[in-house]
Amino acid sequence: MSVLYRPVGWTRFKIGYDVVLLGGIALYLLAYMRLGPRLAPVTLPLDGATLAMNAYGTCAFLLVTLALCIGPLARLDNRFLPLLYNRRHLGVMTAVVATAHARAVLGWYFAYSPADPYVAMLGADTGSGHLLGTPFIPFGIFSLLVLWLLAATSHDFWLGFLTPPVWKALHLSLYAAYAALVLHLGLGALQDARGPTLAVLVAASVALVCGLHVAASRRAPAAAPASADWVAVGRLAELPDGRALVVRLPGGAAVAVFRHAGGVSALANLCAHQNGPLGEGRVIDGLLVCPWHGYQYRPDDGCSPPPFTERVATYALRADGENLFVAARPNPPGTRVAPLRPA
Amino acid sequence: MTQAGPALLLWDAAQIYAAAGGVTALAFLAFGLTRVDPSARGAYGFRPLLLPGLILLWPLVLWRWAVLARGAARPSLGRRYAATHRLIWTVLAVALPLLLLGTLALRQSGPLEAAPVRLGPAP
Numbered sequence: 001m002s003v004l005y006r007p008v009g010w011t012r013f014k015i016g017y018d019v020v021l022l023g024g025i026a027l028y029l030l031a032y033m034r035l036g037p038r039l040a041p042v043t044l045p046l047d048g049a050t051l052a053m054n055a056y057g058t059c060a061f062l063l064v065t066l067a068l069c070i071g072p073l074a075r076l077d078n079r080f081l082p083l084l085y086n087r088r089h090l091g092v093m094t095a096v097v098a099t100a101h102a103r104a105v106l107g108w109y110f111a112y113s114p115a116d117p118y119v120a121m122l123g124a125d126t127g128s129g130h131l132l133g134t135p136f137i138p139f140g141i142f143s144l145l146v147l148w149l150l151a152a153t154s155h156d157f158w159l160g161f162l163t164p165p166v167w168k169a170l171h172l173s174l175y176a177a178y179a180a181l182v183l184h185l186g187l188g189a190l191q192d193a194r195g196p197t198l199a200v201l202v203a204a205s206v207a208l209v210c211g212l213h214v215a216a217s218r219r220a221p222a223a224a225p226a227s228a229d230w231v232a233v234g235r236l237a238e239l240p241d242g243r244a245l246v247v248r249l250p251g252g253a254a255v256a257v258f259r260h261a262g263g264v265s266a267l268a269n270l271c272a273h274q275n276g277p278l279g280e281g282r283v284i285d286g287l288l289v290c291p292w293h294g295y296q297y298r299p300d301d302g303c304s305p306p307p308f309t310e311r312v313a314t315y316a317l318r319a320d321g322e323n324l325f326v327a328a329r330p331n332p333p334g335t336r337v338a339p340l341r342p343a
Numbered sequence: 344m345t346q347a348g349p350a351l352l353l354w355d356a357a358q359i360y361a362a363a364g365g366v367t368a369l370a371f372l373a374f375g376l377t378r379v380d381p382s383a384r385g386a387y388g389f390r391p392l393l394l395p396g397l398i399l400l401w402p403l404v405l406w407r408w409a410v411l412a413r414g415a416a417r418p419s420l421g422r423r424y425a426a427t428h429r430l431i432w433t434v435l436a437v438a439l440p441l442l443l444l445g446t447l448a449l450r451q452s453g454p455l456e457a458a459p460v461r462l463g464p465a466p
Contacts, residue, residue, distance in 0.1 A: 005386040115347065116354065123350030132449055152396035155389060161380060161407055162400075175431055182439055186446025199447060206439045213432035252426065 005157055009293070017086045021093055025063070029055050041194060049108040056101035057189070058201070061181055063094040064147075065205040068178060072216030081280055085291055088154040095151035098144050136187035139180040146177035156274060156293070164275045182206060230318065230325040233257050236342050237322065239264060244288070246279035249328050255315050257326055258283060258299070263339025265299035266315035266326045272333075273310060301336040364398030371397055371404055379411035 008014070032055035040046045046054075067090050073080040110117040110124070125137035150171055159167045185202055193199060233239075233247050244258035246269055254269035256279030267288060269279045276292030283289070287296040287305065296304055297312055304310040313330035317340040324340075331337060372390055376383045383390075397404050 004384075005382050005389040007389045007392055119347065119350045119354045121350075122353050123347050126349075134449065148395065149399055152399050155392050155396075157380065157383070157389070157393060158396060160382075161411075162403065163407075166403075172427070172431070175435060179435065179439060179442065182442055183446065186443055187449070190446060191450055203440075203443060206443055210432065210436040210439055213428070214436050217429040217432055 005155075013082060014086055014089070017083075018089055021090060025059060025093060025097060028059050028062070032058070039195075044194065049104060053101055053104035053108065054189070056097055056104055057185075058198070060094055060098035060101055060147075061185060061202070062205065063090065063097060064143075064174070064178055064181060065209055067091055067094060068174070068209045069212055072212040075216040076212070076219060078280075081291065091147070091154055092151045095144075095147040098147050102140070102144055134187050136184050136191075139184035139187070143177040143180045143184060146173050146180075150174060159274045178209070229328050231328050233317075233324040233326050235322050236264070236319060236324050239324065242283040244279040244281070246277075247326055249326075253330075254279065255326050255330075256281075256288070257315075257317070257324070258288065260288075260299050260339070261286065263299070263341050264317055264324065265337065265339045266317050267297060267299070267302045268313040268315075268330060268333075270312070271295050271310075272304075272312050278312070300339055301334055303334050360401075361398055364401040367401035367404055368394050368397035371408060375408045375412070379408060 033051055036046055036051045036054070067087060070080065070083045070087055070090075074084040106117045106121060110120040113120055115123075121137065122141075125135040127133065127135045150173070153162070153167065153170060162170070182202065185198070190199055190202065228250060231247055231249055233245060239245060239257065239259045241259050244256040247255045247257055249255060255266050256269045256277075257264065257266045258279075260283040267278060269277060271278050271290040271292065273290065273293055273295045276290040276295070278288055278290055278297070281289045281291045283299070284296075286299070288299055289296050295310060296308075297310070298305065300314075302312040302314045311333035313333045314335050314337045315330055316327040316337055318325050318327075319340060319342050372393070376390070376393075
């Protein structure tokens with residue numbers, strides 16, 4: 001399959017996504033800059049530089065919160081899946097806004113001394129030995145480094161080059177960055193907050209992210225017992241046409257079981273290109289299409305149509321009355337399995 | 344009060360790391376990229392996008408470059424990370440609210456504020 005790398009694989013949806021994203025960020029920053037001075041106490045007016053760094057900082061925090069909400073939302077409701085597939089643009093924009101926050105901080109608090117601003121920033125907040133006054137800048141620096149790392153490795157190239165397990169482990173560091181962001185805000189801006197707005201915003205964000213992730217993990221299908229040779233898929237009537245159900249096997253591997261042209265087939269859930277979730281794709285023109293990059297697979301043997309050479313494992317299926325079962329062990333990639341045709 | 348000594352050392356180390364990353368990145372783009380990834384052959388527009396990652400992760404880049412140059416197979420993800428996610432968020436769902444409440448308790452108007460101490464005689 002032609003996979004020549006491009007800077008960005010633009011589609012109409014991605015363009016719309018980016019327009020909405022950039023428009024939303026611009027609106028938030030504009031509203032913050034305009035309304036911030038009016039909401040500040042008359043006796044303690046906000047200067048322009050502080051206003052800008054607060055606007056960028058809170059915007060970056062909300063964007064990370066949004067990025068962390070998309071994954072569990074997509075697991076709870078398929079309609080959020082398109083947001084998931086374009087999440088890397090959100091991540092890159094978040095890193096840009098967070099960098100603007102850091103630049104604003106450097107340009108205000110550390111710009112007027114003989115020391116290099118970066119050295120001044122690294123040496124300014126090292127703690128006082130007491131709980132009160134715990135440093136908050138190091139948590140912000142750590143979060144910013146993680147956001148840069150994730151944005152810098154968001155191109156398709158990195159998943160293949162680093163290997164999916166390493167890439168995935170790197171990108172799980174966003175969770176640590178979020179915890180660091182909460183500490184950065186809590187030990188920094190919230191210590192000086194003159195009203196409850198920021199505390200309520202951070203608390204609501206944390207509650208939303210944690211609540212959605214816990215809800216999504218409770219809904220995730222449990223793996224079948226390790227001894228099972230056949231794993232229950234569900235009732236045949238529940239299988240959507242042209243879409244897949246994802247079943248978790250003993251050991252944690254997942255299978256995409258889908259109905260097409262009156263038959264039922266099962267393929268490994270991981271695309272051979274970059275491990276995209278085949279079970280979240282659709283059957284189009286008789287081929288299962290990966291939602292990430294459009295790789296196609298024939299339902300009966302898991303092979304990409306010629307001249308392409310990608311292959312994924314197939315699985316045997318059997319019906320017991322209205323109930324459908326999938327074999328716990330995969331066939332070698334490319335093995336033909338006739339689609340199950342229920343009576 | 345600033346800790347200029349360690350900060351200076353850290354900043355110097357960061358600059359040396361970035362310089363080594365820059366050299367590695369240019370070498371990889373010039374000699375390694377098309378050898379380790381056939382999809383990069385003939386594709387030039389995306390290469391500048393790789394620079395930040397190559398600089399940030401240059402030790403990892405050198406390791407993967409060496410491994411792939413030997414023709415090693417690319418492992419697949421093998422499994423989705425449902426169990427890992429579940430464990431992480433079980434911990435974070437408890438830890439994050441506690442961290443936030445802890446920082447709020449540290450506020451000067453919070454319950455941990457020490458009683459003021461007069462440092463000198465009253466005027």
